[in-house]
Amino acid sequence: MLARKTLHAHSRIWLRLNRPQSQSQTTTTRHPIRCSSTLVVPFTADRYHVRRENFAKVTADDAKVFREIVGDHGVITDAADLEGFNVDWLKICRGQSKVVLRPKTTQQVSDILRYCNDRKLAVCPQGGNTGLVGGSVPVFDEVVLSMGLMNRIVSLDPMSGVLITEAGAVLETLENYASERGRVVPLDLGAKGSCHIGGNVATNAGGLRLLRFGSLHSNVLGLETVLADGTILPFGSNMRKDNTGYHLHHLFIGSEGTLGVVTQVALLCPPKPTAVSVCYLGLNSFEDVLKCYKEAGDSLNDIISAFEFLDNSCYQVSCEKHKILPPLNPFPFYVLMEVSGWSPKAQSERLDSLLERLMSSGLVADGVVADEPSKIRTFWEIREGVAEALTRRGYVYKYDLSIPKREMYSLVKTSESVWAARSTSAAVTAIWVTNNLHLNVLTSDYFPEVTKRLEPYIFEWTSQHKGSVSAAHGLGFKKRNAIKYSQSPTAIALMKKLKQL
Ligand SMILES: Cc1cc2nc3c(=O)[nH]c(=O)nc-3n(C[C@H](O)[C@H](O)[C@H](O)COP(=O)(O)OP(=O)(O)OC[C@H]3O[C@@H](n4cnc5c(N)ncnc54)[C@H](O)[C@@H]3O)c2cc1C
The missing domain is CATH 3.30.43.10 (Uridine Diphospho-n-acetylenolpyruvylglucosamine Reductase, domain 2)
Known part of the structure; x- marks a missing residue:
């Protein structure tokens, strides 16, 4: 049933979508992401x-x-x-x-x-x-x-919710496995059809559920790893409370393969929420996004499980690439908000009441709500599909930054003059609650001079605002020289010593 409500005072509507829309219905299946063999990438x-x-x-x-x-x-x-x-x-x-x-x-x-x-x-x-x-x-x-052949799921304890799995298990496979047993994997990201839990641990992937369940440092209870010299470091107790010495497994979370290879993971999987709603909201200014966040946080703090924003370019590019009928007309900004819990009626009422307030106050210009799983998947697909959609457009200078909320969009604005020299454009998404800004600068091809303009400008700006130059993706090859903008010389020296152990 399609429930439709009209707020006459502002001639705006929000919809609770329970009915599949024909165009987007065909796009909800996610496929593993594979490299195209036809594209020649320079060494x-x-x-x-x-x-x-x-x-x-x-x-x-x-x-x-x-x-x-x-x-x-x-x-x-x-x-x-x-x-x-x-x-x-x-x-x-x-x-x-x-x-x-x-x-x-x-x-x-x-x-x-x-x-x-x-x-x-x-x-x-x-x-x-x-x-x-x-x-x-x-x-x-x-x-x-x-690690792809080490993909065996060893066990899921129904009492504690602790999942033991080999590191090569694909995240989506784990999610389905846990879901069938009334549990949820506390991590979700757009690459779930291909990424491994071992890779997630190695990068300390944040993803879309971090707000509700915390980072992998909260949810990984133990690891089996192999050090560079071949020494096997077995699981510890895998109990939530264990203060017998250093929590060594935390060192491997986010170590990106520099300290050893993760071979097995013990992951805490909480009970799966039974009621989930996701809404897309259209907003006219970044200031409105800030205010909307404050209002939503005050009203729904205990049930919000995601709050993200996208700018119009990300939204349009993703809808177009993934052939999704845009749920809203164009706005400068969109907020994607998810609430989840175990009381569908009470939850819906609280969400509806907030949305009515936001719309009648003019903070939100338009909005749609989805309760039905296939619609929810489509809404998320727009957000999760941004990275892939942008990649198909040319070279992407990707910045994954932690920045205080108020300053987030000012970086985009102030740095426009820096990249405007070449025919470039910017596309922005942010995992709002975790202060994570994804700034993508697009050009038709790779131009070293664009890198020189963007870096160190963006890194210095981030450092001055006490942010992090890599919020979630790690350092890898491309950001390895940027560590100094977020870590002190003492910390870097200690990391080097740890690597030598
Ligand atoms: C569409 C898309 C969406 C994404 N969304 C998010 C997001 O929301 N949040 C986020 O944080 N990240 C995101 N990412 C990036 C994220 O880092 C990876 O998707 C994922 O965590 C990496 O897992 P993987 O198995 O593919 O690892 P890989 O890409 O294969 O490897 C990543 C790093 O980990 C190391 N590594 C891999 N496996 C192991 C192992 N078993 N032991 C030791 N080291 C290992 C590798 O050497 C490498 O340094 C996204 C990526 C894509 C393509």
């Missing part, structure tokens, strides 16, 4: 002028040892098959690895790392290869350690 080493360090090169003898460890099927050397492992999701970075290894057990990971360490062969751990900072693919000819 990272050439594009970014980086020099190879003094690591050994893989020989025929090495390949023989690898086959002994993982079997013939676990070694990929065919040039065409290697391509997808060498090129990153954004199709910006391209390595030149000659061998991909696909272990099936922790012991095999250990044997590989021990051998490579002794032989001084560089290794690039790879999960679903959806990382956005060039860390998931080799820069030169590193051995790629692909």
Whole structure:
């Protein structure tokens, strides 16, 4: 049933969508994200002028040892098959690895790392290869350690909600598995059809549920990892409370493969909310977004599970790319807000009452609400599909920043003059509640002078405003030199020491 309410005072409407719309209905299935083999991406080493360090090169003898460890099927050397492992999701970075290894057990990971360490062969751990900072693919000819075959779900304890899984399990598979058992994986992101839980842990992925469930530091209760020299570091107790010494597993969360390889994860999966509503709101100014957030936070604090904003360019590009009928007419800004809990009626009433207030006060110009799962998926698909849609438009200079809320949009405005020199455009999304601004600057191709204009300007600005130059995506290859804008020299020195252990 389609419930429709008209607020005559402002001639605006908001809709509660329970009925599928024909055009968007066909777009809700998510497909794994794969690299196109037809696109030729320049080698990272050439594009970014980086020099190879003094690591050994893989020989025929090495390949023989690898086959002994993982079997013939676990070694990929065919040039065409290697391509997808060498090129990153954004199709910006391209390595030149000659061998991909696909272990099936922790012991095999250990044997590989021990051998490579002794032989001084560089290794690039790879999960679903959806990382956005060039860390998931080799820069030169590193051995790629692909975790895709270590994808077994070991157990889900119905009492505690603790899920034990191998690191190569795809996030969406875990989500479905947990959902069928009345639990929710406390992490959701646009790359869920391809990314691995091990990759999520390695990047400390934030995603769309962070507001409700906290970061992976709150939800990962334990890890099994393998250090660079092959030492296996087993799970600890996996209990929520365990103060016996250092919480070592936290060091690996967000370490991006620099400290070792994650092979198994113990993840706390909370009970699954039974009532979810998502609304899209159209707003005319950034000031209105700020006020809307304040109002929503005050009224729905206990049930809001997401609050994000997109600018019009992201919204339009994503709807167009994913063939989604835009739920709202064009506005300068959109807020995507989700509420979830276990009391559908009370929750709906509170949301409706807030929306009526926001619209009659003029803060929100228009809005639509979805309660039905397929509509909710479509709404999220617009947001989650932004990255992919932008990538298809040319070269994307991607900035994933933590910035105080009030300042978020002023960075976009003040830096416009910096990038306006080339024919560029900006597209912005933000995971609002976590202060995470995704600033995308688009050009037809990669121009080093645009990078020089944008960096260090954006990093310095962020640092001056006490933000972070990488809110969620990590440092990888592309942001490795920007760490100094967010970490002190003392902290960087300590990190280097930890890596040497
Ligand atoms: C469409 C899209 C949406 C995204 N949305 C978000 C978002 O909302 N929030 C967010 O935080 N990020 C987001 N990301 C980026 C995010 O970092 C990755 O999608 C994801 O967390 C990486 O997982 P992966 O398995 O693909 O890892 P990969 O990309 O393969 O690897 C990422 C890094 O982790 C290392 N690594 C991978 N697996 C392991 C392992 N088992 N052990 C040790 N190191 C390992 C790699 O060496 C690399 O440095 C998004 C990406 C895309 C493409």
